[in-house]
Amino acid sequence: MIRIAVGAASALLLLFIAVPLAALYAHLPPGRFLAALATPGALSALRISALTTACSLALTLVLGTPLAYVLARVRFPGRAIADALVDLPIVVPPAVAGLALLFVFGRYGVLGPLLGAVHLRVAFTTTAVVLAQLFVGAPFYIRAARAGFLTVDRTVEDASATLGMGPLRTFARITVPLALPALAGGAVLAWARGLGEFGATIMVAGNLPGVTQTLPLAVYLGLEDGDVELASALALVLVTVALAVVVFARLLERRAA
C-alpha cells in the first residue's frame, strides 16, 4: 500500500516535470521551428544572449576564480561573511537583484554621479544585461570552484613550490588542472543561469530589442505580442541548452568519481 503511494507520488512529479517540457517539443515541428528561428527578432535575441553570456562568463571566471581560491585557502577575518555573501544572490529574488543593481548603476543610483561625470550609461544598456547575469550566475561558479580547490591537496602545491614553480605557475599548472572538473561544472552552471536570467535583466536593463532583449525576454515578449511560434522556438532553444547542461554536469560528476 505504502509502496504504491510512494510510487504514484514519484511518478506524478516526474510526469509534471517531463510532460510540459515534452509539450514544448511537440508544439513545434522542426520545419516551423527553424523558420521561426530565422526571423530577425529571434536572431537578434540569440545574438544578444550569446554576446552577453560570453561576457558575463568571462567576468565570472576572471573575478570569481581568485575569490573562490581565497575562500578555499586563506583564513581572514570576515571570511564567514564573505562566504555567506557569495550565496546570497542564489536566494535573493531576481527582480529584487535587478532593483538593487538599479540603485547602484541607475541614473540616480549610488554610482550615478560618477558614471554621469564620465558620460557612461549603464542601466538599460547591454552592459546592464551582463551585470545582471554576473550577479545571479557568479555564485554558482564561485561555490563550485571553492569546493574544487578544497579537494586539491596542499602538499601537492608545496611540492610544486619546492621544485621551483612560483605561486602563479603552481596555480596554473597544478591547482587549476586538478580542480578542473569542478571549475568546468561551475562555469557551465553559472553560464546557464545567466542565459536564463529574466527578472533582474528586465529591471535593470529593460526589454529593448537588439540592445537588451535576451532569449528569455524575447520569449516573454513573443507571447505578449501573440507570436507564440517565436516564443516557443526560443523556448525550445533554452530547454535544449538546459538539457545539454544537465547531461554535461552528470558526465563531469561521473569523471570526478
Add this chain to the structure above:
Amino acid sequence: MIEVNLRKRLRDFTLEVDATFAPGVTVVAGPSGAGKTTLLRAIAGLTVPDAGRIVLDGTVLDGGASHVPAFRREIAYVFQEYALFGHLDVAANVGYGLAARGVPHPRRAALVRSWLERLGIAALARARPAGLSGGERQRVALARALAWSPRAVLLDEPFSALDDATRETVREQVRATLAGLDVPVLLVTHDEEDVALFAAPVLRIERGIGLAAARRKENGAVHHDSVQTAP
C-alpha cells in the same frame, strides 16, 4: 652546507634546533610528533621560523627580516606520501623541476630518461601516478627531487608508506642513490632500522630539541657534523 639555528613554536612545545649539515646524508631521527617534519619544512621554506637563521652555502634563506620563498631555494623535498602530480604522467612529474627552470625540451627529456633508467622505472614513463605501486611512487618522487640537481635534498619518512617487503629493496636503492650526492641530504625517520642501515651522522630530535651530536668518519678523521643545543 646548511646551517640551521631556529626556534619555532608548535602546539605543545617549541622546536629548537642548532645544527650544521655537511654534504652527504644526515639522518634526523626521533619519535613522531617531535618536530622533525617542521624542521624540514622550515629548511624548505614552507614554514617560517619564529626566530633564528637558516643558511645554505653562505646564502641566508631565513634570518632577520628575510625569507626566501620555497620556489627560489633550490632545495628538493620528498614528501612522506610523495605528493606526485596526479594529472601528469611519470615523465612529466620527473621533468617538472627542469621545466620550472626553463630547461629546453630535448635536454629535459634526456635527463628525465636517464633518471628513470637509473631508478629502474623507464617502462613507467607514460603511466599516471594513480596506477603505480608504493615502491614505484617512491622512485618517481625521488627522481623528481633529484633530476634538476638541487642544492640540498630533504626526505620526510621516505619508507613509512611502504609495506615491509618493498621497504627493504627501496631502502637499499635510495641509500645507494643518495650516497652518490655531494649536497646536504637530510633524511627524517622514526625507524631505528633506517638509522642503522644508513650509517650516517644522526641528529636526534625529541620534543622539539636537537639532542645528540653526530659523528662521521671521513678519511680516518672524526668530524662533529651536527651539533645541538638543549637550552
